[in-house]
Amino acid sequence: MDGKKVKLHLEHISKTFKDKDGTEFKAVEDVTLDVYDKEFVVLLGPGRCGKTVIMNLIAGLLQPSQGSITLDGKEIQGSDPGIGMVFQTTALMPWKTVMENTELGLKFSGMEKQKRRVIAQKYIDLVGLSGFENAYPSQLSGGMKQRVGIARAYAYDPEVLLLDEPFGALDAQTRYAMEDELARIWEQQKRTVIFVTNNIEEAVSLSDRIILFSECPARIKEIYRNDLPRPRDQMSEAFLKLRQEISDNTDLAL
Template identity: 50%
Template sequence: MSSILKINNINKIFINNNGSDKAVLQNVNFEVEENEFIVVFGPGQCGKTTLLNIIAGLEKQSSGQVFIKDKLVEKAGPDRAVVFQNIQLFPWLTALKNVEYSMKIRGFSKEEYHSEAMKYLELVGLKGFENSYPIKLSGGMKQRVGIARAYCTKPDVMLMDEPFGALDAQTRYLMQDEVLRICNTEKRTIVFITNNIEEALYLADRIVVMSDCPSTVKEVVKIDLTHPRDRTDSEFLRLRKEISAMVNRKR
């Protein structure tokens, strides 16, 4: 297997207004294989979103490189679609038009982007809600639109930034199953960020465990449990304990 995404020695230092600086990412290295589900797990508020934005090309790293298919990432592009934490659908467009937008802007014909958008809305389970405005959709449904919108750009890597963080526990479990179902229907490489260890263990092929502030990769753990995973399985709980200990050790 070849690595599709390569994070090479990324550092990010923020300069505060008073001139002092704060390192949020320190020598971050890892690689992602094609069609792999990678979860970047770490406690706290430090660095994970910044790392994702750097991979997406939305923020500039202080040093280091990101390679996608051996090509240096310099700016944002549809090969790295992002599902943002607070979704960010366009409120003035219907669910369908929100999904269509990502293809429309790149000059696909109307027939093409319409049928593709319908296909992906159906894939995420939103058939029948094409013409609803986001304001009429629940949090989980909005997140489904967000996933469909990212999916239909056919990205090399899907970047998901704590997409279910704002959902209630029940919907969150449901969406985790949905994400796995969607990924199995149409394979994608996914980098998924979370601060929830259970979510990480439930979804990941491999978990990149990050330390807190400045964030650096503590360990990359391969999760060999078969899907569907049981959150109360003894191996699941053992891994949970082990990974939690990794991030807490320092405190």
């Protein structure tokens, strides 16, 4: 893609699960995909079509049944420090403050306190939570909790950031606001991002490319390059045209 460096490569990935009774279930089938450095890629498809399985394979939480995944040409075997992940559920430590949750990965890596506090503060400021450093998760809204999750992931400085439907549990107004915030954060601190959603508007709002998947097992059905100017206007003719094109090509109503 325009001479950009391939950051992540999926080569003929398949994943099959087996039930206790021996019944096999194929979640992902023969997925080959390049993701480029500092690209924002959205994996779009019907619910439960295998998108999260693909994310877990990239994160090293699962191993593919067939195929391989490489980061900078090196095959991923288990969890890789170059890959960070933000889940739909924020997984914040309820007994820790915003600051303590944000610096958690840095603390586990052995970084001394003063240095990790400076880094954590930088990303707390970036996600718009200045002044909430000493607040606990119970004192935060859903959108604020997700901001902490994003700040924590960025603070660890991953090369690839995986976001698995991070706004799916939010109300519509908060979701739209968080989409705008994520786009702003990504523009300021670019990472290679892979974002899972089953919402077409969200995909078109955020992506450089949209990878459309079929019903389960997940197969790549179509790839859409998204060159719409940022920030995206969801009421523009070009936005609505791309949204309709994708909608007409989906296996299920999203």
